[in-house]
Amino acid sequence: MSDASLAARGAAADAAAPRRRIRWDLILLIAPLAIATAVIFDIPLLNTAYWAVTDETGALSGQYFREFAESAAYMRIIWRTLLISLEVTVITMLLGYPLAYWATRLTMRPRMIVLGLVVMTFWVSILVRTYAWIVILGNGGLVNRGLQWTGLTSKPVQFLYNEFGIVVGMTNVLLPFLVLPLFAAMIRVDQRLLQVAETLGASRFRIFWQIFFPLTVPTLAASAILVFILSLGFYITPAVLGGGRVPLIANMMDLLINRFARWEIAAVVSIVLMVITLSLYAVYQRLRERYQ
Amino acid sequence: MxxxxxxxxxxxxxxxxxxxxxxxxxxxxxxxxxxxxxxxxxxxxxxxxxxxxxxxxxxxxxxxxxxxxxxxxxxxxxxxxxxxxxxxxxxxxxxxxxxxxxxxxxxxxxxxxxxxxxxxxxxxxxxxxxxxxxxxxxxxxxxxxxxxxxxxxxxxxxxxxxxxxxxxxxxxxxxxxxxxxxxxxxxxxxxxxxxxxxxxxxxxxxxxxxxxxxxxxxxxxxxxxxxxxxAGFLGTANFLEGKLNGTGDIVDANGQRFPCYKPAGWASGEVCGVLRPEDIRTDGAEGFVSGTVRDVVFLGEIVRYGVDLDDGRRVHANISGARGRHSEGSKVWLSWDPARVWLLPDTKPQGEPL
Structure with missing residues (x-):
């Protein structure tokens, strides 16, 4: 028998052995968290799903889904949420890619400062950061005072309490989720690929677009999907910077539950949102697995 | 061109x-x-x-x-x-x-x-x-x-x-x-x-x-x-350091003589000779120097011996596998063609030839 087949048999035996034995110690370690997750997370979630598909008597019914689908208001808010999330994702990509690329070109110390500034936004509460935008973009804020002082405008420009304000605030919060993974991917690109492309006669433009950029696209796509998913669930930023005038899905749920006590419709919206999110998450995982 | x-x-x-x-x-x-x-x-x-x-x-x-x-x-x-x-x-x-x-x-x-x-x-x-x-x-x-x-x-x-x-x-x-x-x-x-x-x-x-x-x-x-x-970077080299005498031997500090040949124009003085392991023979009943086999490495086509000379110097010899085997600890006589000893030019002694 050849060495290779012996080795293969050995490996197969090794792989089979732990499967036969039940590792009670591991099960004990996992059990507390698994039970806690099931009780405080999974059961309420199933309960939500149950509300969505039954009527008052507990019989299976599609009435709430029908009500949801026929209401222009719900659809408009879901559509607006998707659109704003898409805008935020695109702007985050347009700002984040050059920022991450620039950071990889810096020497050690400036690079640490830039990344430090990006990471630091994680340390400040979203609420604080969101209110900070009022100081900057409000009618009496820095930007408006600057504009009026230079005489570009005579009265304050309305930056807040509209979609623009929400997009600015959300982009600010979500930028690190794109910049950090992208920076890591860019740092990992083999410099020798770029050097060899240069010796083969490629211009800097060509090296960037034909070698560097394609190698970072999987991470860019994966991070963009992550940003999009996170955007869909934003509550505080649209509440504060939208001033209640531009509700998104999360704000609508708040209204449905706390104001109108329409738990069933809220359940339907949750299910719809979850299906969208999980589908995108599946794509995100596929991208990550394929390229890492 | x-x-x-x-x-x-x-x-x-x-x-x-x-x-x-x-x-x-x-x-x-x-x-x-x-x-x-x-x-x-x-x-x-x-x-x-x-x-x-x-x-x-x-x-x-x-x-x-x-x-x-x-x-x-x-x-x-x-x-x-x-x-x-x-x-x-x-x-x-x-x-x-x-x-x-x-x-x-x-x-x-x-x-x-x-x-x-x-x-x-x-x-x-x-x-x-x-x-x-x-x-x-x-x-x-x-x-x-x-x-x-x-x-x-x-x-x-x-x-x-x-x-x-x-x-x-x-x-x-x-x-x-x-x-x-x-x-x-x-x-x-x-x-x-x-x-x-x-x-x-x-x-x-x-x-x-x-x-x-x-x-x-x-x-x-x-x-x-x-x-x-x-000499040391390309292949293995035995370095024979000592004084070149008039008859074409390198004589080291212990008085051990290593036959080489004396190129024309070389004065007597301190030199370094290079002797490649494959130029050494170990199968004679007599030879130039004797030593004890301390290390035997079997490499297939050749066997590499590390031989400690009686004065303590380590010499490497590569012997074709067909030429018999020595075991560790056995006494051997080393010999070589004196013309195979290459004197490093950068150690060439200047001055009057003897």
Missing amino acids: TLVRFSNVSKSYGSVRAVDDLSLEVSSGEFTTILGPSGSGKTTMLSLIAGIATPTSGRIQLGERDITHVPAAQRNIGLVFQSYALFPHMNIFDNVAFPLRIRKIGGAELERRVAEALRLVRLAEYGRRKPHQLSGGQQQRVALARAIVFKPDILLLDEPLAALDRKLREEVRTEIRELQRGLGITTIMVTHDQEEALSMSDRVVLLSGGKVEQIGSPDEMYHRPMTRFA
């Missing part, structure tokens, strides 16, 4: 002089190997030729052209990295086509030249595959095809065999050599492996500390090393 000329080239990284006032000429059509231990400046030399780095001072010429400050993209040099550096997101065809598309070659001409290059490295059927679907040796050959497809003036190889296993290494070694001869392309290889240098090159440039230690054909480098470093 000289194709590449280095004139007093230096390259510093911070306070480190990687290449130190180095001058060198590489002839057209030759296979030249830049050999040296790590830190000798050989990788810097490669970067300087490729244009990845620019010298701190000095001048580099390609033919009549001064390329000291010409960017890598305009040098027309085919580079093969040790790590192959194939573009992972492109298939094999597109990898090889890359330098041609830059040169605005397309259509049937592109197809023909890529196919030709892939055929040369025996990978004609692999165009649609991705690099990660190929073995190390195949990736290496794709890198080679990509480096020659645009007919560069020079082919630059960076430790091309280091990542391959032993069997494959010998195969690729022959292949590179045949390819180089077939195309007649001027090739510069950088390596730390003396065996590669000896077996593949027309000329070897031995570097040490950023300076040229010796330049010569593999035969010259091995049999007529100029310095102790050169």
Whole structure:
């Protein structure tokens, strides 16, 4: 028998052995968290799903889904949420890619400062950061005072309490989720690929677009999907910077539950949102697995 | 004809002089190997030729052209990295086509030249595959095809065999050599492996500390090393240090005599002789010096003995396996042809001959 087949048999035996034995110690370690997750997370979630598909008597019914689908208001808010999330994702990509690329070109110390500034936004509460935008973009804020002082405008420009304000605030919060993974991917690109492309006669433009950029696209796509998913669930930023005038899905749920006590419709919206999110998450995982 | 000329080239990284006032000429059509231990400046030399780095001072010429400050993209040099550096997101065809598309070659001409290059490295059927679907040796050959497809003036190889296993290494070694001869392309290889240098090159440039230690054909480098470093780096060497006497012996501090021969024009005095392990015989009942076998390494075709001479000096002898075996601890007599002892020129004593 050849060495290779012996080795293969050995490996197969090794792989089979732990499967036969039940590792009670591991099960004990996992059990507390698994039970806690099931009780405080999974059961309420199933309960939500149950509300969505039954009527008052507990019989299976599609009435709430029908009500949801026929209401222009719900659809408009879901559509607006998707659109704003898409805008935020695109702007985050347009700002984040050059920022991450620039950071990889810096020497050690400036690079640490830039990344430090990006990471630091994680340390400040979203609420604080969101209110900070009022100081900057409000009618009496820095930007408006600057504009009026230079005489570009005579009265304050309305930056807040509209979609623009929400997009600015959300982009600010979500930028690190794109910049950090992208920076890591860019740092990992083999410099020798770029050097060899240069010796083969490629211009800097060509090296960037034909070698560097394609190698970072999987991470860019994966991070963009992550940003999009996170955007869909934003509550505080649209509440504060939208001033209640531009509700998104999360704000609508708040209204449905706390104001109108329409738990069933809220359940339907949750299910719809979850299906969208999980589908995108599946794509995100596929991208990550394929390229890492 | 000289194709590449280095004139007093230096390259510093911070306070480190990687290449130190180095001058060198590489002839057209030759296979030249830049050999040296790590830190000798050989990788810097490669970067300087490729244009990845620019010298701190000095001048580099390609033919009549001064390329000291010409960017890598305009040098027309085919580079093969040790790590192959194939573009992972492109298939094999597109990898090889890359330098041609830059040169605005397309259509049937592109197809023909890529196919030709892939055929040369025996990978004609692999165009649609991705690099990660190929073995190390195949990736290496794709890198080679990509480096020659645009007919560069020079082919630059960076430790091309280091990542391959032993069997494959010998195969690729022959292949590179045949390819180089077939195309007649001027090739510069950088390596730390003396065996590669000896077996593949027309000329070897031995570097040490950023300076040229010796330049010569593999035969010259091995049999007529100029310095102790050169003798020790290419192959194994026994160094016989002592006083050269009038009758052609090296006499060491303990009075032990090592027969050599005394070249004309050499005075008596302190010298260092080089005796290669394969020139020593151990099968005589008598010999020049006696010692005890301390170390036996069986290498198949030969057996390498470490013999401690009676004065404590360790000598290595390579004996063909067919010539009987000695066991550890056994006493042996060592002998050799005195003419095989090469006296290192840089130890040549000056003054009046006896």
